[in-house]
Amino acid sequence: MSSGRSRSTQSGVSRITDDQIADLVSKLHQLIPEIRNRRPNKVSASRVLQDTCNYIRSLNREVDDLSDRLSELLENTDSNSAQAAVIRSLLM
Numbered sequence: 001m002s003s004g005r006s007r008s009t010q011s012g013v014s015r016i017t018d019d020q021i022a023d024l025v026s027k028l029h030q031l032i033p034e035i036r037n038r039r040p041n042k043v044s045a046s047r048v049l050q051d052t053c054n055y056i057r058s059l060n061r062e063v064d065d066l067s068d069r070l071s072e073l074l075e076n077t078d079s080n081s082a083q084a085a086v087i088r089s090l091l092m
Contacts, residue, residue: 021045024047025045028052029043030040032048032051032052034055035047035051059060073087074087074091
């Protein structure tokens, strides 16, 4: 791939510029807690993407853990109670 100012998808229909990529990386930088407080010019795009992937994985693990805890709680709760209905709604 050439080092031109734009990137294309495999279909060649949609193009994204280097400036748009830089803007998206900047937005990710602001969202990820571990790198949010670092100066943007001191963090490479590669590092931002790596930290973003790690953060998403940790969020997935957290969701799985919370779902497991809710399932355990539901097992120990009267199935006809209001608390059980709330737990079921959270698991949906």
